[in-house]
Amino acid sequence: MAKLVLTIDDDLYVHRIIEEALAGFCKLIHAKDGEQGFKLAKKHTPDIILLDIEMPGKSGYEICQALKEDELTHDIPVMFLSSKVELTDRVKGYSVGASDYITKPFNTEELMARIKVLYEYRQQCVKLKYDxxxxxxxxxxxxxxxxxxxxxxxxxxxxxxxxxxxxxxxxxxxxxxxxxxxxxxxxxxxxxxxxxxxxxxxxxxxxxxxxxxxxxxxxxxxxxxxxxxxxxxxxxxxxxxxxxxxxxxxxxxxxxxxxxxxxxxxxxxERNENSFEQATQISTALQDIVKQLNSQNIAQNDYAKQFIEQLHELDCAIKQQQIQTNTADLTLYMSQLDHTMELLVSANSDLAFIKYQLKQVTESRNELLCNLRSKVEQASAQSLAHQSDIELF
Missing domain, CATH: 3.30.450 (Beta-Lactamase)
Known part of the structure; x- marks a missing residue:
């Protein structure tokens, strides 16, 4: 069903603009002043009224107030069309019962969007009356x-x-x-x-x-x-x-x-929501850290394996050289390499322990989140039971 819109304005140019802007979007009724607009509103009970403020005779404020005092037109949303941009003018418009306020000049998209919102608003009002x-x-x-x-x-x-x-x-x-x-x-x-x-x-x-x-x-x-x-x-x-x-x-x-x-x-x-978000962020961050440590641990294991292999090759080469040329004793170098290998193994062990600790923290954080969600769900269930008990009485 097409929307029925009543335009009340003493400016024919404004009527022409609105006609062109809303063509095919809704059905229009035009009134050249407030008195005529008031009569047409009572006769046709449009879905929305577009009302100018400054007109000869009664002003838009007076017409809006009259519309809101009349039982037949009381529920029709009124949108003021005006070149006045001050907040005080909007407040005055609301005081006499207007539902929206748009300043001149306006573009087609804005006018159509606001009419759509007001139309949905009126439909909502009608529906809510049944409640x-x-x-x-x-x-x-x-x-x-x-x-x-x-x-x-x-x-x-x-x-x-x-x-x-x-x-x-x-x-x-x-x-x-x-x-x-x-x-x-x-x-x-x-x-x-x-x-x-x-x-x-x-x-x-x-x-x-x-x-x-x-x-x-x-x-x-x-x-x-x-x-x-x-x-x-x-x-x-x-x-x-x-x-x-x-x-x-x-x-x-x-x-x-x-x-x-x-x-x-x-x-x-809000505080509970922030707590959930913070806990989730921490848990995500910890999971990322564990993933990074896993990756680093794999790389370090590869490096350690490579180091051991190289050390073994060096040891064999040195022994072979000693047999062939009877060169100087290289025990000191071997000792240093052995010590370096021990440090690498120790660092790898420490890294594994850190990964284990972070995994424990992540599991604790996840358990905390589950407990928090469980409490909220229990409270919601209690709320529903509480409401049901009230309705029984």
């Missing part, structure tokens, strides 16, 4: 706990048995469900970012805002949204009750507790 029932069951279970600290203690126990971000995010998002908050969580892990949400997908602009404010203060308020930052985790609360000062203050006092626990869990996961 709301499960979230509600989780919320009911969480509400049965005795107060906020009881829910935190419950989460601490659940997080202990979580060894991947999928499991950890499920427990974390379930914690926030009883508060009727729509949240997005991102884990900052080894140079990568992993985004999760409970009731909707994570749109590109939300990802960008979290990334832009990652190194900001602990709390960042953006309109009705709040970002809470920790080194390894950031939380975006999309419907923070900023107008209710008492509830807002309570949440700001409560949520850092669970985020601090989650941050430490991610740190532990």
């Amino acid at each position: 709301v029932a499960k979230a509600q069951n989780t919320a009911a279970m969480a509400l049965a706990e005795s107060g906020d600290m009881g829910r935190i203690v419950r989460f601490v126990g659940q997080s202990f048995h979580s060894h991947n971000f999928h499991s950890l995010s499920e427990h974390l998002l379930a914690f926030f469900s009883p508060f009727n908050l729509d949240v997005v969580v991102v884990f900052w892990y080894q140079g990568s970012s992993f985004f999760y949400s409970l009731e909707s997908g994570v749109c590109p602009l939300e990802q960008e805002l979290l990334d832009q404010h990652r190194n900001a203060t602990r709390f960042v308020d953006i309109g009705n949204s709040t970002i809470i930052n920790y080194p390894k985790i950031s939380l975006l609360i999309k419907n923070m009750p900023v107008d209710n000062r008492a509830l807002y203050g309570r949440y700001k006092d409560l949520f850092p507790h669970i985020l601090e626990v989650t941050n430490e869990k991610v740190v532990a996961m």
Whole structure:
């Protein structure tokens, strides 16, 4: 089924560019101003809306806000088209409900790629709505706990048995469900970012805002949204009750507790992963050393054999010379050669002993790796059993 895209812009040239760029990629509807665009959006309910900011009459910000307040068009992703490049403009766009923001001029590849992402985002949102029932069951279970600290203690126990971000995010998002908050969580892990949400997908602009404010203060308020930052985790609360000062203050006092626990869990996961990597690297390095020593040992054995053969030939030649010419005594030279041979044999013996020691170390390292993996697998199995027990009740 072809994607249906509504373009709202007062510039006919922009409409022409978009028409040429998206020809064959999707079906287009055009509106020359915000009022007409709003009516067409309600009539056709397109998959995506491309919206200019600066237009005569109502601005793009006003139209976007109206679209998000209307039940019929609330879930349609809006992408702003604008020549404004400042972060404050993007933040304002997100505050009124936009899902993405692209600056003019734009190229065809970028526009198509972003539309594809938004289309997949909307499909994800539709799919996730079917999982709301499960979230509600989780919320009911969480509400049965005795107060906020009881829910935190419950989460601490659940997080202990979580060894991947999928499991950890499920427990974390379930914690926030009883508060009727729509949240997005991102884990900052080894140079990568992993985004999760409970009731909707994570749109590109939300990802960008979290990334832009990652190194900001602990709390960042953006309109009705709040970002809470920790080194390894950031939380975006999309419907923070900023107008209710008492509830807002309570949440700001409560949520850092669970985020601090989650941050430490991610740190532990990263530390364990680094330990695995270091142990594997050491084991690989030791195996390489053993291979090199084996090769050197073979070469040294060959040299020793060659030395002995040459020594024997020299001994025979000297004896033959003494018989024929009765030359001077060469016992001293023979003694030196014998001593050199003893040193070579001793060095070869030492090398073999080193190889044996390294082999023992390698076997110990491999045993350590097996034990570590076994512990993680056991913990994962316990986590599954723990979750099954909870579901039975």
